[in-house]
Amino acid sequence: MKVPAGTTAGSAVAEAGLPSKGPEAIVVVRDAEGALRDLDWAPESDAEVEAVAAGTEDGRSVIRHSAAHVLAQAVQNLFPDAKLGIGPPVKDGFYYDFAVDKPFTPDDLQALEKRMKQILKSGQKFSRRLVESTDAAKEELADEPYKLELVDLKSDVDTDEVMEVGGGELTVYDNIDRHGERVWGDLCRGPHVPHTRFIPAVKLTRVAAAYWRGDQNNQQLQRVYGTAWESKEKLDEHLEWLAEAERRDHRRLGAELDLFSFPDEIGSGLPVFHPKGGIIRREMEDYSRKRHEEAGYEFVNSPHITKDTLFKTSGHLDWYQDGMFPAMHLDEERDAEGEVRKPGVDYFLKPMNCPFHNLIFRSRGRSYRELPLRMFEFGSVYRYEKSGVVHGLTRVRGMTQDDAHIYCMPEQLQDELKSLLGFVLDLLRDYGLDDFYLELSTRNDEKYVGDDESWDVATEALRSAAESSGLELVPDPGGAAFYGPKVSVQARDALGRTWQMSTIQVDYHLPERFDLEYTGPDGNKQRPIKIHRALFGSIERFFGVLTEHYAGAFPAWLSPVQVMGIPIADEHVEHLQSVSRALRAKGLRVDIDTSDDRMQKKIRNHTTQKVPFLLLAGGKDVEAGAVSFRFRDGSQINGVPVDDAVNALVDWVQRRENASPTAENFVVEAV
Incomplete structure (x- = not known):
């Protein structure tokens, strides 16, 4: 146009x-x-x-940013002393930060939403105005200390906050009422919708604490979150999606299903797994081990703690120390007079396993005939995440990584990356995730080591392997670790949310720092290339992701209790016990509910606990040598001969079927 x-x-x-x-x-x-x-x-x-239409991603972003302004206007209407921070659009919504005397309450949130809707209905116009100078802006914003700070930052085009105020120029958006009067305004780069009636559906969702500009040394503000959409129908769909996400929250399900907990006595971000959670975790790990063995990986193990010299050599103390737990100073010896006889050494909990694997590689001479050498470890690592970002199992301080490091020759790199990516994707599919795209993280020019040539070779090798997968490849400029570029597998769950899963990194740097060598075909010493690979990322995080993906209704092969026997009366228990013995002999996890509860309550209890198979037995079943199936969705298959039932259950579990069984998809064939 x-x-x-x-x-x-x-x-x-x-x-x-x-x-x-x-x-x-x-x-x-x-x-x-x-x-x-x-x-x-x-x-x-x-x-x-x-x-750009309202129903596009860009259109929604503009609607949400405009709604953030309306929120800020509502806050200053109801709380005149509130000071303004920033209010950007974010995925599926917006937020605005405020400095207020006391935290907002749920009642405050309701009052603010009511006031917002009044403003929206009034049809105020958003009018852009250029501020002539920094001094003029400061005069106009004299009562807004946080905006004044942004004005001082306006010349720094790399500062994220400046995006809120227009980069190199200063602009204000005035809200003009139907009489042409200015009723409110905010320093902002825009753009905005023409007037407030272009914001047809808005909802405030929650309040959280936030530090000004994300710095814990700054004042803590109140962050109000909301969402806005191009129609009431889209808003309702999103609110239902939020409700479903809340129902799937792994922290809630972990408590309801008795899977794991975070005892205060242990500390933030340090989970313990209960017996049921332990079974799921063991099954996850055992299947992963099996697949790694089949793919030619060799299993290693390393300690949880090491002297600081290891991380000095690797460079982690230079680049990563803020993410590590503080050092423990140990082994110092003093004489009777208190004089140091033997100096102590700083020990660190390990934040990653890769330096240890370098030492294993270096422990003896290596030949090109051993390469590629694939080392694998379920290694526990510890990272000092700030308390504000610790979140259930998906952001912890103590985790177990399914960590692999592959040492290869340069001419093996491309084939190894393609094979590795295929292995990663296939294994994730086995756990029920199958909607992927890839992200290529390239060098951060402010934070990297090594030479440009090796970075270029590594980046192009990863790009080629990623493109050969046929998946969408999204650039992530500057997102690489200090030692090499990476490809990460981004997986969408049942709600369409994206989780970063596996990462594959190419590293020329650490083999150099650890002086790793192998003897090449010509008899000369050569330097290997190292590939870092975490498949789940961490067992804990993957556990949390799968819990939410399946809404706690894990596939039968992962379920803590795979089959629950429910007798209609006490005289039917013995019949179910014989079925249980047959299933246990085949390796299935079976229990029988012999409590005094009525049958319908037993069915409710175990359906709530998301057991995939309930086996019911009454008089007719005992007489016929049969059982009846009850599934999570309430469907049933009645009168199945015991041998047929056992074979069908064993087949379902052993083939690792990820679907939830129902009367429609669970096929029972006669023996």
Whole structure:
């Protein structure tokens, strides 16, 4: 669409007959450089633009940013002394930070949402205004200390907060009422929707504490989160999605299903797994071990703690010390007069396993005939995550990584990466995740070691392997670790949320620092290339992801109790015990509920506990030598001969079927 010089984008939109209401309403335009512009924007010369509708990702982002302004206006209406932080759009919503005398309450949130809806209904116009100078901006914002700080940052184009105030220029968006009066304004780069009625559906969701500019040394603010959509229907869909996410929250399910806990006596981010959780974890690990053995990995083990010299050699003390637990100074010896006879040594809990594996490689001479050498370890590591980011099992301080390091020759690198990526994807699919894309993290020019050539070779090798997978490849500029680029597997769960799973990194640096060598075909010493690979990331995090993916209804092969026998009366217990013995002989996990509860309550209890198979037995079943199946969804199959039932159960579990069994998909064949 063309916007003639001297006219507004909004005029061009109207002239073109494009929608101004509903999900298809045009809220902004995108210019030839890709920048989003208000509909009030008037180019100095004819401009080609793209109309952006409310129901697109960009359109929703503009709606949400505009809703954040409405939230800030509502807060200052109801809490006049509140000071403004920043209010950006985020995935599926927005937030705004405020400095207030006391935390917001749930009642405050309701009052703020009510006030927002009044503002939205009033149809206030968003009007962009250029502030002539820094001094003028400071004069206008004299009562807003956080905005004044952003004004001082305006010349720093690399500062994230400046995106909120327009980069090199300072702009304010005024809210204009229907009488043409300015009723509120905020320092902001925009763009915004034309007026508040373009925000048809908004909901405030929660309040959290947040530090100004993410720095714990700064004042703690109140962060109000909300969501906004192009229609009430889309908002309702999102709220139902949030409710389902809450029902799937692994922290809630972990308690309800008695899987794991976080005792205060142990410390933040340090989980313990209960017997049921222990079974799931063991099954996850055992299957992974089996697949690694089949793929030619060799199992190693390393201690949880080491002298600081190891991490000095690896470079982790230079680059990663903030993420490590503090040192323990040990082994110092003093004489009777208190003088140091033997100096002590700093020991660290290990944050990663890779330096230990280098020492194993270096422990003896290596030949090219041994390469690629694939080392694997379920290694426990410890990372000092800040308390504000610790979150259930998905962000812990003590974790077990399924860590592998592959040492190979340069000419083996490409084939090894392709094979490795295929192995990773296949194994994740075995656990029930099958919706992937890949992310290529490249060098951070401010934080890297090694030479440009090796980085380029490593990056291109990863790019080629990733592209050969046929999956979407998304760039992540500057996201690499200090020692090498990486490809990460991003998996979408049952709710469409993305989780970073496996990572594959190519490293020329650590083999150099540890002086790793092998004897090549020509008899000369050569340097191997190292590939770092964590498949689950950590067992704990993967456990949390699978819990939410399956909503706690784990596949039968992972379930703590695979089969629960439910007798209708006491005289039917012996029949179920014989079935149980037959299933246990085949390796299945079986229990029988012999409590005094009525049968219907037993069914409810074990369905709530998400047991995949309930076996019911009454008089007719005993007489016929049969059992009846009851599934999680409430469906049943009655009168199945015991031998047929046992064979069907064993087959389902042994083939590691990830679907939840139902009367429709559980096939019982006669023996």
